[in-house]
Amino acid sequence: MADVTFTVDGKQITAPTGTLLIDACRKVGIEIPAFCYYPGLSLQAACRMCLVRIEKIPKLQTACTTPVAEGMIVATETDEIKQARKAMLELVLGNHPLDCPVCDAGGECELQDMTFKYGAAESFHTEMKQHREEQQWSPVVYFDRPRCILCYRCVRVCGEGMDVWALGVQNRGVTSIIAPNKEDHLECEECGACIDICPVGALTSGAYRYKTRPWEMNHVATICTHCGDGCKTTLGLRSVDDGVEIIRGDNRDKSGINGDFLCIKGRYSFDFANHKDRLTKPLVRRPDGNLAPATWEEALDYAGKRLAEVRDTRGGASIGVIGSNRTTNEENYLLQKFARKVLGTNNIDHHRTADYTSFARALAGHQDRAASLRDAGTAPAILLIGNDPTQQHPMLAWNLRTNVRLNRARLYVANHAEIKLLRQARASLAIPQDGYAGLIGYLAGDDSALAGTESSAAFREVIRKEENLLILFGSEYRGRDIDALVNFGLGLPNAKFACLSDYNNSRGAADMGLMPDLLPGYQPVASPAQFADEYGNLPQTGGLDLIAMFDAASRGELGALYVVGSNPVSRYNIAPGALKDTFLVVQDMFLTETAVLADVVLPAANLYEKTGTVTNTYGDLQLVKKAADKAGVRSDFELIVRLADRMGANPKELVSYGIGMRADLGQSRGVQSGESDRHAVWLAANHLEPKLSPFDPFAILDEIQRLVPDYQVDRLALLAGNDERTVPPLVHIDNASSKTRSDGVLPAQDTLFTSGTLGRYSSILDEVMESRETKSAGAAATTSLDVST
Amino acid sequence: MSVQETIFTSELAARFDKLVTIYPLRRSALVPMLLYAQDEKGYLSDEVITEIAQRIGITELDTRNVISYYSLLRTQPAGRYHVQVCTNISCMLRGANEIFDHCKKTLGIGNKQTTPDGMFSLEEVECIGACSWGPAAQVNYDYYENLTPEELDKVLEKCRASVVQEGKGSQA
Numbered sequence: 001m002a003d004v005t006f007t008v009d010g011k012q013i014t015a016p017t018g019t020l021l022i023d024a025c026r027k028v029g030i031e032i033p034a035f036c037y038y039p040g041l042s043l044q045a046a047c048r049m050c051l052v053r054i055e056k057i058p059k060l061q062t063a064c065t066t067p068v069a070e071g072m073i074v075a076t077e078t079d080e081i082k083q084a085r086k087a088m089l090e091l092v093l094g095n096h097p098l099d100c101p102v103c104d105a106g107g108e109c110e111l112q113d114m115t116f117k118y119g120a121a122e123s124f125h126t127e128m129k130q131h132r133e134e135q136q137w138s139p140v141v142y143f144d145r146p147r148c149i150l151c152y153r154c155v156r157v158c159g160e161g162m163d164v165w166a167l168g169v170q171n172r173g174v175t176s177i178i179a180p181n182k183e184d185h186l187e188c189e190e191c192g193a194c195i196d197i198c199p200v201g202a203l204t205s206g207a208y209r210y211k212t213r214p215w216e217m218n219h220v221a222t223i224c225t226h227c228g229d230g231c232k233t234t235l236g237l238r239s240v241d242d243g244v245e246i247i248r249g250d251n252r253d254k255s256g257i258n259g260d261f262l263c264i265k266g267r268y269s270f271d272f273a274n275h276k277d278r279l280t281k282p283l284v285r286r287p288d289g290n291l292a293p294a295t296w297e298e299a300l301d302y303a304g305k306r307l308a309e310v311r312d313t314r315g316g317a318s319i320g321v322i323g324s325n326r327t328t329n330e331e332n333y334l335l336q337k338f339a340r341k342v343l344g345t346n347n348i349d350h351h352r353t354a355d356y357t358s359f360a361r362a363l364a365g366h367q368d369r370a371a372s373l374r375d376a377g378t379a380p381a382i383l384l385i386g387n388d389p390t391q392q393h394p395m396l397a398w399n400l401r402t403n404v405r406l407n408r409a410r411l412y413v414a415n416h417a418e419i420k421l422l423r424q425a426r427a428s429l430a431i432p433q434d435g436y437a438g439l440i441g442y443l444a445g446d447d448s449a450l451a452g453t454e455s456s457a458a459f460r461e462v463i464r465k466e467e468n469l470l471i472l473f474g475s476e477y478r479g480r481d482i483d484a485l486v487n488f489g490l491g492l493p494n495a496k497f498a499c500l501s502d503y504n505n506s507r508g509a510a511d512m513g514l515m516p517d518l519l520p521g522y523q524p525v526a527s528p529a530q531f532a533d534e535y536g537n538l539p540q541t542g543g544l545d546l547i548a549m550f551d552a553a554s555r556g557e558l559g560a561l562y563v564v565g566s567n568p569v570s571r572y573n574i575a576p577g578a579l580k581d582t583f584l585v586v587q588d589m590f591l592t593e594t595a596v597l598a599d600v601v602l603p604a605a606n607l608y609e610k611t612g613t614v615t616n617t618y619g620d621l622q623l624v625k626k627a628a629d630k631a632g633v634r635s636d637f638e639l640i641v642r643l644a645d646r647m648g649a650n651p652k653e654l655v656s657y658g659i660g661m662r663a664d665l666g667q668s669r670g671v672q673s674g675e676s677d678r679h680a681v682w683l684a685a686n687h688l689e690p691k692l693s694p695f696d697p698f699a700i701l702d703e704i705q706r707l708v709p710d711y712q713v714d715r716l717a718l719l720a721g722n723d724e725r726t727v728p729p730l731v732h733i734d735n736a737s738s739k740t741r742s743d744g745v746l747p748a749q750d751t752l753f754t755s756g757t758l759g760r761y762s763s764i765l766d767e768v769m770e771s772r773e774t775k776s777a778g779a780a781a782t783t784s785l786d787v788s789t
Numbered sequence: 790m791s792v793q794e795t796i797f798t799s800e801l802a803a804r805f806d807k808l809v810t811i812y813p814l815r816r817s818a819l820v821p822m823l824l825y826a827q828d829e830k831g832y833l834s835d836e837v838i839t840e841i842a843q844r845i846g847i848t849e850l851d852t853r854n855v856i857s858y859y860s861l862l863r864t865q866p867a868g869r870y871h872v873q874v875c876t877n878i879s880c881m882l883r884g885a886n887e888i889f890d891h892c893k894k895t896l897g898i899g900n901k902q903t904t905p906d907g908m909f910s911l912e913e914v915e916c917i918g919a920c921s922w923g924p925a926a927q928v929n930y931d932y933y934e935n936l937t938p939e940e941l942d943k944v945l946e947k948c949r950a951s952v953v954q955e956g957k958g959s960q961a
């Protein structure tokens with residue numbers, strides 16, 4: 001679009017035609033206050049805080065609704081404008097309660113900030129304060145009516161942003177109020193967006209309200225531990241007796257890949273960390289058959305000794321390892337290295353929720369075909385086949401809705417279910433549940449592959465005309481179907497793909513080689529190349545996958561099993577007796593169905609309590625930073641290293657630390673006093689920062705970046721908190737062996753309010769599920785009453 | 790959106806079917822629909838709201854938002870005769886407050902209340918556009934102007950009488 005040039009406060013500014021004055025000013029650092037304006041939402045012009053003077057226009061104008069024009073001359077901070085803004089504030093404050101000392105928003109309230117800036121300290125109005133009791137609308141959302149300044153941000157973000165439309169405005173004038181959709185309560189997606197977008201403390205969250213003052217928290221930005229989208233969430237922390245507790249999650253700085261968005265899980269479901277059943281002491285099975293607390297020394301010694309025994313007497317092939325899809329890349333990498341190098345086994349797997357191996361194979365050799373999560377927000381056209389992003393990939397769903405709303409992206413949906421995103425779809429196709437493979441055949445031109453109709457023909461027609469199509473597919477596609485899908489897509493100009501899986505680091509688990517037949521970077525175990533140089537001796541025949549390990553166990557052929565952050569017994573419905581002859585070591589936060597069967601249970605830290613990297617389902621690599629802490633638990637990384645040490649392995653061969661023992665800190669005084677900082681940055685950028693501890697995950701990240709070509713991203717950008725693209729593997733995955741390969745995918749079928757085993761320990765998710773059940777049970781009860789009377 | 794079982798009379802339902810088609814935006818039919826529904830049902834019950842929301846294709850919340858904006862739309866039953874006394878400035882200067890007080894006294898009810906027999910309800914309203922002939926009141930859709938307490942009593946009497954009349958009529 002053509003640019004226009006205009007002047008604001010004497011400064012020449014250029015911006016594209018159609019830009020709103022408020023945005024153009026903000027872009028060059030001229031702040032115009034606003035309560036009701038919110039980027040990306042519809043315009044309201046309700047608060048009049050953004051008034052500016054535009055030459056040749058008699059009255060002050062709202063910058064939030066005025067598009068920039070050539071030659072416009074604008075003043076944003078004259079005495080007249082200050083007075084106008086002050087007057088607006090006086091009106092807002094006329095009946096505003098004096099709640100600041102107890103209000104959740106105190107200290108980070110936009111109304112406080114504006115009052116501070118424009119000094120509307122005297123009251124010229126003698127309006128009655130209208131006290132109303134605070135109302136609880138849902139487990140998540142509370143409403144404190146008198147604090148509301150009627151900016152309508154909440155109403156718009158819920159409707160336009162979330163497509164939930166659960167909030168409305170009732171009455172008019174000074175008596176207007178925000179109202180929930182079920183008269184006295186909310187039935188919604190509980191995302192909390194309305195709470196965080198509220199400029200004041202009118203909407204507050206059940207998780208955080210009245211817990212602390214904002215300035216008494218520390219903040220650490222890290223990655224959500226739940227679904228495969230990997231949103232950045234900034235955790236608010238405070239010290240408690242047994243460590244550091246998380247009391248808030250938000251994304252107010254919008255710096256992450258998720259911009260404005262977080263779902264209930266990213267915003268509130270960190271509470272599992274403080275669940276009363278959290279393990280904080282190692283447990284060892286005693287001769288009486290019971291699990292009892294033990295010291296770390298005892299537990300690790302025992303586990304290490306027994307694992308070594310099994311390895312030395314029965315061979316590595318009689319040991320199995322099951323990894324996690326929520327641990328970091330470094331932990332996953334280390335775990336497979338430990339399995340292959342120390343235990344000497346390829347029996348390693350994890351709960352797979354998507355067939356990344358086939359996806360990597362299908363894309364091998366094609367540049368720029370793997371999509372980032374960001375692409376879903378910018379692609380001009382998207383084909384979504386399978387999956388239900390609103391439930392399973394809330395962030396992706398947000399991106400798709402936003403893209404459709406703001407950029408008029410064309411969304412095409414093919415699904416067997418009535419998924420919510422159909423509401424944004426330009427065209428859609430209902431297919432039978434077993435029709436996904438057929439659909440691809442049909443799109444590729446085979447009329448017999450799907451019972452076609454006129455509308456399916458039209459659907460195919462538009463899809464095949466798309467250039468720059470983004471194809472998103474769920475775990476309905478595996479193995480050969482993925483090849484067919486990718487082949488079809490490669491026939492369209494510039495199509496990109498993304499494969500949707502279920503957990504935070506499902507992709508990382510596959511990328512890092514938690515697979516019986518593949519090393520990190522999908523390198524076949526039979527041709528270990530650089531890994532052989534690095535690890536020394538490696539078992540070169542494929543190992544057992546997860547199911548086969550349990551089969552072997554029930555035949556008495558699995559001497560030991562090491563499970564890290566996974567609950568396969570519940571997930572795969574394993575008969576508990578299957579493991580009776582197997583020495584079982586489990587690392588977890590809770591005594592899960594798997595952990596209760598263990599001989600040794602090691603209490604582990606969760607993702608919010610450690611540092612490292614994770615890869616979301618699109619292949620965006622992001623930094624995880626240690627935020628919380630809990631006395632008595634250790635990171636999986638540390639536990640793996642310690643176990644290896646107890647088994648007699650040299651930790652230095654596992655994690656290369658202590659290479660340079662001295663750190664040159666540069667000059668600390670005088671003109672060059674900033675040198676040490678700059679030096680540290682340079683060291684970090686070149687992977688040279690001193691790694692002095694065997695538990696330093698960056699020592700392993702170095703190794704990953706050295707050995708796995710897809711992970712060679714800009715380290716500095718990663719450390720700065722940016723999402724970096726990994727590229728699909730350049731290695732060639734052998735096609736012949738893949739024919740017989742089972743994909744082993746078991747979709748998790750999580751919803752907005754569940755999150756595998758972890759979700760069961762989150763009280764907020766529990767509460768939401770419960771309130772929904774009782775409400776619908778209540779509704780059912782009243783209907784049956786109606787019938788009987 | 791089609792409605793299978795309507796709670797309205799067939800004439801009104803037919804009218805509604807047409808109404809939603811004549812505006813460029815479907816939801817423009819909302820306010821007229823609410824008014825007609827209120828005339829037929831006396832007030833906007835939950836069932837009315839549900840059906841109208843369905844007919845327009847918006848949420849019930851949205852429908853309630855609009856209803857709550859207009860004071861002439863009500864979600865509670867009013868009396869058979871809804872007495873609306875204007876107390877805005879022109880009427881007030883000509884004695885509207887006395888008229889309103891007189892209503893309260895003779896009917897024995899306050900603002901926005903209904904007599905126990907369901908005959909009358911009372912409401913203090915803003916300007917009804919009869920400023921030149923204030924004080925003015927509106928009873929259902931009929932206007933009464935240049936009111937005095939005595940005039941008003943006559944109006945109320947007439948209402949009572951017409952009910953008796955109607956009652957007789959229906960008995961005959």
Ligand code: SF4
Pocket residue numbers: 140141157158159162164165166167186188189190191192193194195
């Ligand atoms: S929590 Fe989310 S879905 Fe619920 S009312 Fe607020 S914005 Fe809407």
Ligand code: SF4
Pocket residue numbers: 147148149150151152153154155178194197198199200202203
């Ligand atoms: S509740 Fe908050 S966001 Fe919603 S209108 Fe009121 S002040 Fe604005």
Ligand code: SF4
Pocket residue numbers: 224225226227228229230231258262263264265266267393394395396
């Ligand atoms: S969309 Fe996924 S990654 Fe984002 S907050 Fe929700 S669960 Fe976490």
Ligand code: FES
Pocket residue numbers: 033034035036037044045046047048049050051062063064065
């Ligand atoms: S920001 Fe412009 S009127 Fe509210």
Ligand code: FES
Pocket residue numbers: 875876877878879880881915916917918919920923925
């Ligand atoms: S002031 Fe009463 S009708 Fe206008």
